[in-house]
Amino acid sequence: MKPIGPLMWEHRLIERMIRAVKVEIERIARENTVNPVAVDVAVDFIRTYADRTHHGKEEDILFREMKKKKLTPEHARIMDELIEEHREGRKTVARLVAAKEQYLKGDTAAVATVIECLRWLTEFYPKHIAKEDKGFFYPILAYFSEAEQKAMLEEFFEFDRKMIHEKYNRVVDAFDTGRP
Numbered sequence: 001m002k003p004i005g006p007l008m009w010e011h012r013l014i015e016r017m018i019r020a021v022k023v024e025i026e027r028i029a030r031e032n033t034v035n036p037v038a039v040d041v042a043v044d045f046i047r048t049y050a051d052r053t054h055h056g057k058e059e060d061i062l063f064r065e066m067k068k069k070k071l072t073p074e075h076a077r078i079m080d081e082l083i084e085e086h087r088e089g090r091k092t093v094a095r096l097v098a099a100k101e102q103y104l105k106g107d108t109a110a111v112a113t114v115i116e117c118l119r120w121l122t123e124f125y126p127k128h129i130a131k132e133d134k135g136f137f138y139p140i141l142a143y144f145s146e147a148e149q150k151a152m153l154e155e156f157f158e159f160d161r162k163m164i165h166e167k168y169n170r171v172v173d174a175f176d177t178g179r180p
Contacts, residue, residue, distance in 0.1 A: 003062065003144075003152040004137040006160075010054045011129045017045050018125050025118045034114050039100045046093055046121065053163050055086045061155050062140075069143040078136050085128050092120050 024038050063079055071079070099113035141149065 001153060002141060003149050003156060004141065006153070006156050007054065007057065007062075007137065008133065010049070011133060014050050014054065014125055015129065017042070017050075018122050021118055022122050025115055025122065028111065028115055028118075032108070032111055034100060034103045034111055036100055036104055039096065039114065039118075042118070042121075043093055043097055043100075046089070048163075048167055050125070051086065051090060051093070052166075053160065055089075056163075057156050057159050059083065059086065061152055061159065065148070065152060066140060066143065071143070075136070075140060075143075078131070082128070082132065082136070085124070089121070089124060089128075092117050092124070096121075 021042050024035070024042070028034055063083065066075075066079055096114060096117035099110045099117060102110035103114060144152070
């Protein structure tokens with residue numbers, strides 16, 4: 001198995017969540033109300049699965065290994081773009097959380113910001129995934145030997161194995177300090 005396999009599988013689950021978020025955007029726009037639980041579920045998925053788990057493997061393993069290689073200018077540019085796109089996604093999720101909190105405090109104008117952030121995410125992820133799937137993941141495999149690819153794949157699996165513990169250690173820490 002190639003190390004891009006797990007990354008591609010993760011893309012399919014992210015795409016499913018994006019479809020569900022689009023349905024929620026329609027509901028919010030129609031009813032002009034925010035379901036904070038739905039926003040929290042979307043935020044948790046994006047932060048934990050799409051960003052920390054998926055983008056974490058890209059940034060902490062794949063891109064780290066790529067930086068050790070002599071990349072073509074195009075591949076170096078695309079990698080830099082992907083990293084910047086990850087940052088923009090994090091900023092948008094933070095704006096979404098802030099807007100949801102404003103809504104919960106009674107600011108009905110925050111509905112527009114919630115919709116704006118959710119729409120941005122539903123437009124961002126398909127383009128970001130297409131860039132990786134169609135023009136990046138397969139070509140960059142040529143930089144790595146079979147042994148290097150196998151080592152990255154093993155590191156991906158170890159990364160995943162630790163993620164559940166990382167997430168729930170944070171949950172318990174927050175709960176224990178009175179900030180669930």
